[in-house]
Amino acid sequence: MAAVWSVLSQLLHVALALAAAPLLTGVVRWLKARMMGRRGPHPLQPLRDILKLLRKRPVLAENASAVSLAAPYLAAGAAVAAIALVPSFARGMALAPLSDLILIAGLLALGRVAMALAGMDVGSPFGGLGASREMSFAALAEPALVMAVLTLAILAGTTNLDAIGGSFRDGGLGLRVSLGLALVALLAVAIAENARIPVDNPSTHLELTMVHEAMILESSGRHLALWEYAAQLRLLLWLGLLATVFLPLGQAPAGSAPHLWIVGLGAWAVKIGGLALGLAAFESAIAKMRVFRVPEFLGAALLLGLLGAVLLFVSTGLA
C-alpha cells in the first residue's frame, strides 16, 4: 500500500507543482504591485501569457541552429525533473531516493547551460552578453550552494533532500547558528539563481542591465512560453527547497495515507505563500545593484556558508 501512496503522492506533487508555478509568479507580481500602491495584474496573468504565447508560431532567426529548437524543451524538462525531486506536502515520494541536493544543482546547471547556449546561437550581442554573465555568476553561486549543503550534510549525515527534511523535522536539532548562516547563504543563492532583485530585475526592459532576459531576447512563441515556464518552475523549486529544509513543519511523513496529505497541502500553501510575501517585500524594499557588485554579494554568501561549516566544526569539536 505504501508503494501506491508514494507513487500517487509523486504524481500529485508533480501536477501540483506544474499548476502552481505560474500562479506563484503571478502572486509575487501582484503582491509587489500592491506594496508599490498599484492595483497590479491578476495573479493568473502569467498563465494567460503562457497560453497566449503557445498559440503563436515562433519566429526564428535565419541562422538559428537546432540548438534554438531543442534548448527550451531541455531547460523546461530539466526544471520539471528537478522540481519532481523537491518534496512539497509529503516526504517519501516515489522519487525520494533520487532527490540528492547535488543532483538538483546539476539539473539546474543543465537548464542554465541550455539557456546560455540558446542565447549564443544566433550570435546577437545581448545573447552572448547574458550568457557570459549568467555563467560567471553561477561560478560563484555554486560554491556558496555547496557550502550550505556541507552544513546540512554534516547535520543530517546525507545530501539526500528527503532525508535532510526528515531528520530536521524529527531530529529536534534546535536552533543552530550554522543553520542560520546556511539559510542566509541559500537565500542569496536562490535570489541569484532566480534572477531576482538585487541581482537581476525580472521585469526589466532595459537590455544593458539584463542577465536572464538577455539570453531569450530572440525567442518567441512556444519557445518563449517554455523559457518563462522554466523560470517560474525554478522559483517554485527554490521556495519549496527552502521550505522543506528550514520549515519542515506539517509535511506528511513518508508512507503516510492521504488524509495526512491534506494537512501537508495546507502547510505547504501557507509556507510558499509566506515566502512569496517575504520575497515581494524584499524586492520592493531594495534596489538592483550594479552588475559588477553581484560577485561581492555572492562572495559574501560563500563566506557565510563557509563560516557556518567552520562554526559547526568548532562546536562539535568542543562538545
Next chain:
Amino acid sequence: MLTALALLVGLLAALGAAAVPLARAANGGRLLHGATALAGFLLAAGGVVGLLGGPATLDLPFGPPWGPMRLALDALSSWFLLPVGLSVGCAGLFALGGAYGPVPARDLLPWPIFVAGMVLTLLAADGFTLLLGFEAMSLASWALVARDGAGAENQRAARIYLGFAGLGGLCLMLGFGLLAGGAGDVAFAALRDDPPEGARAAAVLALLLAGAGSKAGLAPLHVWLPLAHPAAPTHVSAAMSGAMTKVALYVIARFIFDLMGPAQPFWMGTPLIALGAATAVIGALRAALEEDSKVLLACSTIENVGLIAVGLGLALAFRGADLPALAALAGGAALLHALNHAVFKTLLFLVAGEVLHGALSRRLDRLGGLIHRMPVTAWAALIGAAAAASLPPLSGFASEWLLLQALLTAWRVGDIAFQMGVAAATTLAALAAALAAAAMVRFWGLVFLGRPRTPRAAGAEESTGAARIALLVPAGLTLLLGLFPGPVLDLAEPALRLVSGTAAPRAGWFAIGAGDGGARYWPVPVALLVAAAVGLAVWLVRRRAPAGVQRGPAWDCGFIAAPPHFPFGDPAGQPSAAGFAQPLRRMLGQGLLAAHETVTMPGPGETRAAVLRSGFADPALETLEGPLPRWREAAAARAERLRALSIRQCLGLTFGAVVLMLALLAWIGAR
C-alpha cells in the same frame, strides 16, 4: 597477460624503429597509426583482463648491470591501462584518418615510442624500469612537441617542456634513492619492506609531487602544460592530456598507496588536497579566459588533474585516519574521474584538431557557426563539453559527484584544522567545477554557435572515415561511462582494495553511493526522468501550439541589418573570446591571474581611435621567466669569479673541500 603486454611494448618500440623505412612508403603513416590505434585498444582490453584476473609478475632476461628488469601487473596498473589505452586508441584512429601520403619520419618515430614509454611506466616493478619508461615518455613527447622547429612559440614551448621533464625525472630519481635508503635495492618488493617514516616520508612526498606532479600539471609546476600540450600535433596533444597526465597520476598513486607503506599518517594527504584544489581553480579559471581552443583544453586538463589529486589526497588521509570505507569512496572518485577525463578530453582535443583541419584555426575569434558546416563534430563536441562541464547524466558529473560526496564526509577525520582545510578545498572544488562549466559553454558556444567570424569558418568542411569514427567512439564511451558508473566502479574494485586497504562495497548496476546511509546517485533513472520530463513538455506544447517555425532575420533588439559588405553580419555585434571572458576576468582574474584592463581615450579633437587593452598572465610563468633567469645569471656570474682565483686559492679550495668531506664522514661514523 603480462607477457602479452610486455610483447606489445616491445612491438611498439620496434614500430618506432621501423618508422624510418615506413616514412618513405606511400601508406607507411597510415600503417603506423593504424597499428598504434590497435595497440591502444588492445591495451585497454588488457587492463580489463588484468582487473578481472589476478596480479602477475615477470622478470625480463635483460636489464641494468645489477639485476633484471622487473615487470608486474596488479590492479592499479591494470586500471590505469584503461584510460591510457582508450586515449591512445582514439588518438591513433584520428591520426590514421589524417595521414595521407608520405609523412616525415620525425613525425612518426616518437609516437609509438611515446606509447611504449607510458605502458612501460605502468608495468614497471622496479625503480629503474619505471624511470626508463617515464623518461622515454617524456623525451618522445618532447620530440613531438619540438617537431615544428620553425615557430618561435613552439621552440619556447619545447624548451620549457624539456626543462620541466628534466626536473621531473631528477626529482623522481632522488625520490627512489631516498625510498631505497642505504640498501640501494629499487625493486618495488624491496621498497615495500622498508616504508619511510616521518621526515623521510615527507621528503619522498615532496620529491614525488615535484617529479610526477609537474608531469601531471599540479600547480605551481603546471606552466609548461598549456604551452607544450597544444604545440604537438592533435593526436599527440590528445594523448598527452588524456593519457600522459594519467601515467603521472599513476606514479603518484603507486608511491603513496603502495611503495610508501600502509601506515602513513592522515596529514600526508593534505599537501595533495591543497595543491590539487589550487590547481583545479587556476586551471579552470585559465580555461575560462584563454582564447586558443587547444590551450583552453590544456588548461581544463590542469583543472581535472587537480580534482583527481584532491581525490587521491583524500583517500590517503582517510586511510591514515583509519576510515577505509571513505578511502574507497575518495579513491573511487579519483580513479573514475581519471578514466572519464581521459575519454572526454581525448574527444575534445580531437574535436579541436578537426576544427583546425576544417576551419584552419585554433583561435576562438576566427571560428563560429560551425554547427551548420560540421554537424557531427559539433554534436560529438557537445557531449564532451557537457561531460567536462559536469552536467548530469554524463560521465563528468558521476565522478565529480563522488568527489564532492568524499569532500562532504571528510569532516569525519577528527582533526579540526583538517576539517577547516577540507571545507576550504570543497569550496575550491565546487568553484572549479562551476568555472569549468563556464569555460565549456564559452568554448562550444564560440566555436560552433553564432555567425562565422571569418570566411574560412564559413567554408569549413568536416572529414569522414576514420577521423569521424575517432570522434564518435569517445563520445559514445562518454555517454556509457556517464550512465553506468556503477559497473565501472565494480571493475575498479581490486584497485580500490589496493588504495583503501579493504574490500570496497559493490556499487551495483544502476547506482553509485556514498557509503552506508549516505546519498546515492542513479544515472539511468535520472536520465529517464529528464527524458520523460522533456517528453511531457513536448507533448503538452504540441497539443496547443501550431506546428513548425517561421524564419526571419535575427531580431537583434531592433538593430538594422548589417551592410552588404558584411556577409556574416556585423563582426563587432558578436561576443569575442575576450569579451565573453570579461566578467570572470574582472571577478576572479584580477586577484589570481593579474588580469588588467586599460582604456586609452583620445583627447578632444584627436581623430585616433580609443584603445581597450586587456590581458592576464599566469603568476607561475611570470616567476619562471622573470626572477628565475635573473637568479641563474647572478649565480653564474658568481661562479665565473672562481676562474680568476690564483693557484694558491685553488689549492686551498680543494684542500678545504677534502677536510670538510672527512669531517662529514667522521660525523656520520660517530652517529
